[in-house]
Amino acid sequence: MTAPRTVLLTGAAGGLGTLMRELLPPYGYRLRLFDQRPIESAAGEAEAITAELAEKEALREAVRGVDAIVHLAGISLEAPFEKILRANIEGTYHLYEAAREAGVRRIVFASSNHAVGFTPRPADGSGAIPVDTPRRPDTYYGLSKGFGEDLASLYWDLHGIETVSVRIGSCYPEPTTVRMLSIWLSPADAARLLHAALTAPDVGHTVVYGSSANTRLWWDLSSARALGYEPQDDSEPYAAELLAAQGALAPGNPEHAHLGGAFCTDPPRWPY
Template structure:
């Protein structure tokens, strides 16, 4: 059950044609948001901008008049550094510059667990990894997410733009691997978390983990809960079937020893 805002707000949703963006296009409006959509792929919607993040003029048009931004756009897997640089690093910079020029004061940045991917995973679902654990990116992709977090910190200190950087685990309709049992973020919980990140007062620059209340959770959700996030879902109902099909995580397997999973191999492998 969602509780709509007393009056709708206009939120720019970048990456709106992607997998996560498509889910949020359906799940965020019940909270009272009017969405403006941005993606390099066309979207059949009356308030949509089709452009790349490199298009500064299109970004300026997209941010004009919005109250906040949910930034999901960019490359979501590992890629050659030049591609990551253009889409995830330069693209995020262009977005923050457009927000600064337009006076937008709140951004929710889709970071990733891969910003800390080489962090050893807990051997049990202890929820032990805090949000302030040192960054250990596992790929150029993870490196770009660390850059985005630092850029958000800079724009808070320098320009007063507040950001919640959400280190998303894996937002899918249901978990598909044993590893994902510990990182799964249900689409409904993702919408709950984004709503909390958009509306919590005085966030400055806050880094939180994004997952459901999983029984096998590896990281600490207290920073997300402090925003008002109240996750309702748990991956455990899927555990028996996934473990029967795939087996338990093996501490001798390098793909299972770190938070980033197969992204920590050379070369990185996915899906994860």
């Protein structure tokens, strides 16, 4: 697939969106930015639209003329269901409808490992969790990401809009917990993965895990690699310091028993 020229980046004021505003343009993308919060654009950066996904006219204007969409917008932690419904479920629906009306044919959807959060983690760190493992959301947030994956599948089958749903682990400049050693996605690898998702041919609806090539990886990256993604980073250089400060993951600890970590507790705890 020819690399898209203009890409709408939703959630551009968020943590991951801010990182991608710097890291995606070197791949040749011209970004159009969208967020409900004002975006402090750098000099020469693309136009920025401040609106909510529920504002249909603003969303129509945002998708007009773009070649693809990277959809990062939404609530990224657990919240009351009514808030998750509005931002993550209805908001994603509004985005896909706007894309359909505008003829946009490729979307990269920021799903999450929390869509399968109650999956038991591999005790041996084998990286064995397949991408087709049954969904077991750990929160309303995780539930909304499963909905987004199904919505993407529907719009592929019904309208021919291709989507790569990326079950992102934890994307920070460096891992901050022992759990993150297994699911860390470096910002540079995040940009590599999004670029692969935007340019791979014939993806239909593809689900991939989003992480770096971590020594302690819990899941299977083969579907991401099939897109052309070649992760370059590994969390292992951070392991000794984090293990000394926090200790190893204990099998009997409910926060350590599942892929979703502390999101699987009642109530969920974070940052995680």
